[in-house]
Amino acid sequence: MSSHPRGFELKRLVTATRNAISKPAAYSAAVMVGALLALPAQAQLAGGIKGKVSAEAGAQVEGVKVTATSNVMPKARTVTTSGDGSYNLPLLVPGKYLLTFEAADGSVRTVNTEVLLEQTTRVDMVIDSQLDAAEMEEVYVMGQAINLAGNASVANAIGADVVEGVPVGQDYRDLMKLIPGVQYSENSVLGPSAGGSGVDNSYGFDGVDVSLPLFGNLASEPSTHDVEMVSIKRGGAAAIGFNRAGGFAMNTKSKSGTNEFHGNLEYKIQPKSFVSDIKNGATYELDQSWFTGAVSGPIVQDKLFFYGSYYRPEVTRENKETAYGPAKDYRSVRDEYFGKLTYAPIDYVLLNLSYRTSDRLGEGLSVGQFERDDVSLGEKADQDILTFDGSWIITPDTTLSFAYNSFALETASLPDNLLAVVPSTGASLDLANLDQMGYFTVPTLLDNATTPEELAYNAQAQVLINQYGYDGTNGKTGGGAVGGYSSINNQNFFRDSFEIALDHELSFGSTTHELHVGFKYSSAKEELSRFSNGWGSVEYIGGLEAGSDAGATPVFYQTLTQQQSLVDDSGEVVPVINSYIENYNLELNDTITHGNFTYNIGVLISKDELYGQGLREKAGTVSGFELATGNKYKMYTVDWKDMIQPRLGVTWAYNGQDTVFANYATYNPEATSLPRAASWDRNLARELWVEFDENGDYIASRPKRASSGKFFQEGMKPRTIEEFTFGTTKGVTDQLSVRAHVRYREGSHFWEDIWNYARSSEGNPYNANTDRGVPAHIEARGDYVPNLADVRAEIGGSSYVIAEMDDGYTKYWEVNLEAEWVGERTYLSASYTRSRYWGNFDADNSTGVNDANNFVGSSYIADDTGKYIWDHKEGTLSGDRPHIFKAYGYYTTDWKANIGAYLVFQSGQPWEKWSGAYYGLPDNSYYYTTNAYAEDAGSRRSPSHWQLDLNYTQNFAVYEGVTLKFRADLFNVFDRQTGYNYDPYDYSETFGQARSYFSPRRLQLSFGVDF
Secondary structure, eight states: OOOOOOEEEEHHHHHHHHHHHHGGGGGGOOOOOOOOOOOOOSSSSSSEEEEEEEEEETTTTTOOOEEETTTSSSSEEEEEEEESSEEEEEEEEEEEEEEEOOOOOOEEEEEEEOOOTTTTEOOOOOETTTTTTGGOOOOOOOOOSBBBOOOOOOOEEHHHHHHHOOOOOOGGGGGGSSSSOOOOOOOOOOOSSSSGGGGOOOETTEEEEEEEEOOOOSSSSBBBBTTEEEEEEEEEHHHHHHHHOOSSSSEEEOOOOOOSOEEEEEEEEEEEGGGGOOTOOOOOOOEEEEEEEEEEEEETTTEEEEEEEEEEEEEEEEOOOOOOOOOOOOEEEEEEEEEEEEOSHHHSEEEEEEEEEEEEEEEEOOOOTOOOGOOOOOEEEEEEEEEEEEEEEETEEEEEEEEEEEEEEEEEEEEHHHHOOOBTTOOOOOGGGGTSSSSSOOOOOOOOSSSSHHHHHHHHHHHHHHOOOOTTTEEESOOEEEEEEEEEEEEEEEEEEEEOOOOOOOOETTTTEEEEEEEEEEEEEEEEEESTTTTTTTEEEEEEEEEETTOSSSSEEEEETTTOOOOTTTOOOOEEEEEEEEEEEEEEEEEETTEEEEEEEEEEEEEEEEEEEEEOOTTTSSSEEEEEEEEEEEEEEGGGOOOOOEEEEEETTTSSSSSSEEEEEEEEOOOOOHOOOOOOOEGSSEEEEEOOOTOOEEEEEEEOOOOOOOOOOTTTTOEEEEEEEEEEEEEOOSSSSEEEEEEEEEEEEEEEETTTTTTOOOGGGGGGGOOOOOOOHHHOOOOSTTHHHHHHHHHHSSSSSEEOOTTTTTEEEEEEEEEEEEEEEEEEEEEEEEEEESSSOOOSSSSSSSSSSOOSOOOTTTSTTEEEETTTTEOOOOOOSSSEEEEEEEEOOOTTTEEEEEEEOOOOOOOOOBGGGGGGOSSOOOHHHHTTTTSBBBBBOOOOEEHHHHHEEEEEETTEEEEEEEEEEETTTTOOOOOEEEEOOOTSSSTEEEEEEOOOOEEEEEEEEEE
């Protein structure tokens, strides 16, 4: 917490200004402070200060030296005012600043101010040469969460005091609860809806995009312990910052070093006894703790600063005994290290270099009731984030900035018991040690066995039960499992990006142009490999089934083995499956200021290239390709002309401070899983059924059903979000600022994999049992890829293609009111949003488990009968929350304590019934029922939810420069465990029941020391 609360600082500002105005004319108007000018900062972790120096009693305004000094900036920044008295201090590290104004006559004025992330604070100074500097009272200009003037965007900035003073949480995604108008979500993977799909948000961590490449969800590892400031852009984007988010764009700035040495240690606990009973009847079993340590200071005074931290969250659980006996406890530990350098080699150059590395390892994640301890599953995740950015103020009017970022997340589900056997074609199973071969399911005896084959089956099954079964009431019992968890799933994600921007300000009379040009290149990649632990899953068949080689040999044992594990007779192995996306972005923007009007005219132009694996270009072929396992090929290009995203805005500061604004923007979101979902080599990552005879000798293998190798419909338009925003901002009093806006968004041109012939027939003979056919105007359009049969005859591939969904759309509107109030010791932010979100394409409601890394563009949508756009899909979308109210803030007491609170109320989640039987399908199973709406989308809704979170922080100054800290965070004070994620499957015993609940009341206690 700051030593001077924001309210106290603002009060000083108001007092000083009023005192100046009340003086006689000779001493009048010494200082007047303008409102915040909400200009977006360049694509940097920066903010800025600008303003205008005016004069009374003949003082000069040109050539006034303005110097910005801060403990977060290694070197002070100095500019001089132009002929009209204006000045500009761009690319400042966010933090608290002292502004010094030195006039030509030697008089000096000072103002304290605050710069927030990606905002520009405006400070106007009125000087009078007749006023003695000694009579000046120090004043303070605050950064504000609500932008008050100068830009037609809907953006918020959250400062360090709010992040620290409000009960937030440990994970990066916990910060989203502070975003006005965005649903409160406890999803662990899928992002919240903000008038678009949860996969179309953008997440920045020190400017590094940490959304999962190809999936768009937030990578799970980032945390909040180093986060100092947060910025959010929800709409009305300018062509600055390469914003393509169809939802919101969020960025954070980490803490930095200063000219003074500082450090802190903190230990936080949440034992299971600090958590209320869970509403669904389960017992909360996790003990959690978090240790944090940080140190910062100068390496070279006034030139080179450092900041470093260590973070260790730990989760443990006592696993219950299984039918086989004791099981290892669950334990997950993460070690995270972060280092950052801030370097100013000369006055007008600033460089930042940071590196974050995190390693998480877990064991005993899951052990079933009838599984032996050796089949338990572990997990591993390694994350690395590197950023190097810099800025150069070439002249007072021209700046150059750049950033290079690298993100890597390597994950694996890892068996705790790794088996030594390597599967290969022609190899045999060691029947004497089946628990060393893989995950062996112990058979059970056949009831009423009479035939010789059945009796023989039971005889061998009894031998296996005696060897591998668990102790039951009548001796050894089958049906359990031993060995090792069946598979190793490696998914590694990488993203590298480079961006550069040039900004220049020029004036023509009373008109000012702020010109911006930027270019960004990024490449994203997924490495996928799936291996079996030993042979994978091992099952006893007992000769009751014929082999796959024309039935010549009975099958006694069968495994389900990953194809990438199985080495063939030639010794070749299936390669790692690589998928790639390359993005190119060019932005041009002109912010024009004329009088009280600000116009924003810009455009972001993008190009996306999608690459798969498994083909090679070949001239003279129908498809243009030939098969080439392991080869990278370009599968589709979305060209520059297809992604022209205009950004147009106008703001009128009708009284110099309060505004009305309007904005139009188009976004083409980046997230797509198609490079991996449509890739030819994806078929090589499938599973194989491998068969063995009674001696364990290899018979044959056959692939488990899979579908990949998909072609693209020609001439598709990219997924597009169009947005209109109208609003107003007003400083109601010295302490209260408000903003109101109306926003409308419409989404179109959604891509999905779909059966190529779906327009002419829904592809299922049972569809005739219902009256839900293809609309005539869609049927008339014909097949998506007319020559697909010829392509498949040439190089194979799927009968499914990637196509633009016929008439797919989403629509969203909102009316939003926000207020920020600053008192002497109090800060409060409140917002209410009334909205509606509807359409016929719900990417966030496409699978049975939507809080997961599901494919974007290759979901269950349009996969089969009952899942097409015309099958009851029109209605209210799952992200719709008609009413959202949020309020949060803090109060600083006389005894150096902080009391923080967070309150949220929101409408429930829409859902509808799913049924395969409704469409006449014979198998009312998970596949046929998933996403098969049997009533209009969103016909039902879960209950609304509200909760209150509180925190209390007490500081004890025990020695000069040493402070002990105690903190308590109590989340969901009234234990509102509202149900959501309702079971939509009509055949399920739990149909219509909540499958998830908001987290119960829980208390976290922390103890720390600052020095």
